[in-house]
Amino acid sequence: MTAETRPASEPGAGRGRSGPLGQLLRARESSLVLILLVVLLGTAAVNPRFLGAGSLRDLLLNVSIISLVVVGQTMVLLMKHVDLSVGSVVGLSAFLTGSLFLSVPGLPVPLAMLFGLGLGAVLGAVNGLLVAYGRVPALVATLGTLYVFRGLTYAVVHGGQINAGNLPPAFLSFATGSLLGLPNLVLLVLLVMVGFGIYLKSYRGGREYYAVGSNSEAAVLAGINVTGRTLTGFVLSGAIAGLAGVLYLARYGTVDASAGSGLELQVIAAAVVGGVSINGGVGTLLGAGTGAMLLGTMGSALVTLRAPAFYQQAIQGALLLLAISIDIVVARRTARGLQQRSRR
Template sequence: MTTLLRTREFWLAIIVAAMILATNLRAPGFASLGNLAGIFNDTAMLIILALGQMAVILTRSIDLSMASNLALTGMIVALINAAYPGIPIPALMLFAVICGLLLGAFNGLLIWLLDIPAIVVTLGTLTIYRGMIFLIAGGQWVNADAMSPAFVQYTRIEVLGLPLLSWYAIVVAVGFFLLMTRTSLGRAIYAIGVNPTASVYAGINVGRTKFSAFLISGAVSGFCGYLWVSRYVIGSVEVAKGYELTIVAACVIGGISIAGGVGTVAGAILGALFLGVINVALPVINVSPFWQMAISGAAIILAVVVNARGEKRGNRLILRQTEVPS
């Protein structure tokens, strides 16, 4: 019990629950099971994307192109569906994952082989992928009229009271938990985040591990490309514009250290849920949109401060580089 009380995830879960209960006092029914299921469904894509970003941040990198990857793959599958509505939806979803994987591989190869900082590479591909959307669509939008009913309704099918979109988030979360805690790749991702120098001596290929992390973030971005277009029934160059900052914010609030090596799947999920609850709760209690932005920003800054203090107390750095005197 004492160990549980010391975990960041426990206190973040308490904060999320407290926000729900406090909002319920002002708006009775907010804490009902139906409304909470709706909030989870609205946050499902952010949860999936935050988990993909977590894998990258743990390696001391960052992927700023996830939202652009999402928008590009979403536009591609929307155009394919408009031209060939008979293609099965699972096949389109698989194609979206492959497209996202290839875009993530492009990022990873530039970082691995050319040793370019991840923030520089993904900042560039963020713009490149948006430009590709404009080129392949000719500046046009793909609206609901051009999409098949099956394409739009697939994620809305309910199973055991929850839409498929929510179940996708649950399955992806379980998959990431197993990946990060039960596989050699997950252990390698944490290791190079804690100390890449020591990881080399342990036989871990740092470049290949980072490349694998970008493959993961690209694949989940492509998967969410279909989910986004299906849910919001729109494909355009403006889809998810600026959403990459929300993804990073969810990770930081969830305790994923921007210095790498520290963070959990539960933390990323709770960080996404924290933002999801805020986005729904603040308008319900008539908080100004300007204050909503300020509160979200303050939460991010507070999370970074807490992360930094926790890392200093926990002796996170296991191999300190020292200058050898001449």
């Protein structure tokens, strides 16, 4: 891959042109952390219990599911695609895993997680085949599967509901248990985020996601299998959403046909606010995870301050518009810089 086709955020990119953009991205992540601290300390100044051990634990647990799904969504966004079906995948995986526990009461927890991963991977493969081989725009394909998968959920649920009383205590205790003071659920999500973060940064397969999103034609010339990489990205997104469905069931204990509804919008907002460009090729899991934490903290802070729910949605929308505006400005400046270089 040449320096001209290497995405600006990819590790090892040239320092000349990518330096200012890399500095901007780092400044953006730092700004998110600063805003997060301001929200935490500001809310704690009004209500000191907000920073209590119990409140922080609940905050981390509430953000963990979104943060996990953000991992798969980030990989898709890096390729200049989007996966709108993740909320439906979470809901279907959660209910079918609960049904599996009803059929096999002694099912080990790891097998339940493998079931969710496998189910999500199959659903993600449907999206990947439509986008990579069917050449259907990702927005259209995943919008269609969003409704198809949700329809399957309603058909399977058929007005039923999985309750905590139907689930094994070992499964429920996994979400509520802790290790080294951190909930097991949070530790698992951190492990997944760190693992995929290293993969995207340090391995050729991970860097190819940046290349595909930056310039798919140049990626082909560089010997990258764009079709295969696209399919793999959607399979991974689906698999992670399937695992998130299992953890959703463990976290809340009760699921019905509406489980996971609207989750896809929160996930996309968190990723974009965290610096993952909708134009592809730019972003990190660190930024995306910070974006999820920021939006989750703001939501909890508004609840603590007894603000109307409208403000939470309005702030999320405002942050999303701000993030997209920054992406547009950066893209235009980068394009002008490339034109000036080509003229010289």
